Amino acid sequence: MAAITMRNVVKQYGDGFPAVNDINLDIADGEFVILVGPSGCGKSTLLRMIVGLEDITSGDLFIGDTRVNEKAPRDRNLAMVFQNYALYPHLTVFENIAFPLRLQKLDDAEIERRVHGAAELLELVEHLGRKPANLSGGQRQRVAMGRAIVRQAQAFLFDEPLSNLDAKLRGQMRTEIARLQKRLGITTVYVTHDQVEAMTLGDRVAVLRKGILQQVASPRELYREP
Ligand code: ADP
Ligand code: ADP
Secondary structure (H helix, E strand, C coil), X not given: CCCEEEEEEEECCCCCCCCEEEEEEEECCCCEEEEECCCCCCHHHHHHXXXXXXXXXXXXXXECCEECCCCCHHHCCEEEECCCCCCCCCCCHHHHHHHHHHHCXXXXXXXXXXXXXXXXXXXXXXXXXXXXXXXXXXXXXXXXXXXHHHXXXXXXXXXXXXXXXXXXXXXHHHHHHHXXXXXXXXXXXXXXXXXXHHHHCCCEEEEEECCEEEEEECHHHHHCCX
């Protein structure tokens, strides 16, 4: 069974050309899929439909074997990691990671247990008392992923998480994300318009053009020399 399944998924804003047009895609459990294509091709729209921030005009979206078209974001158990990481500057790393668990009103012992588990996995234990301003870009990224891990989300969704960084940091973060994704084994959908990220990060690359899924292949197949 696929982790995420899209069947004839369409998004139509107003009465223009569909932003996303008849997408069929199965994403396997633990798979890392890159969604690539030029600006305006529908990448964000597709990601936002998966996470539930945008309604689907027609077609079906499944997470596991559950159809989630009408489910609220909170009931989809997915974790979106944004470009700016959306960390709370006034909270410590511990409280930033614990935040979704506080909302769920888990007891302190369980929160402590989960946050420490995630911090160990992400090598953040010695930074738990710090504020985001005192962290490197890579550490902030890991805190954002920690917040997703403690929620025991079924998948990570990244929307161009590296596009605001300089080239050097972007390279480091690319390596870091690839390493963590393999270690965690969590299903990941990653939107980018960066060819290098598309070539190096994922198990498969899905190429979008004007809302249409043009090609889905491994980076090796897609980018091999002619
Ligand atoms: P990408 O993420 O690949 O840049 P988007 O998903 O943001 O592409 O946009 C796909 C198309 O849908 C574009 O033509 C864009 O102008 C249009 N679009 C995106 N969001 C909206 C919206 N809220 N209302 C109307 N049109 C939108
Ligand atoms: P509410 O709608 O309850 O006031 P939010 O809109 O902040 O609160 O979040 C509601 C639920 O949506 C959260 O419990 C969470 O499951 C989900 N959610 C919020 N942000 C994200 C995100 N970045 N990625 C995935 N799911 C999210």
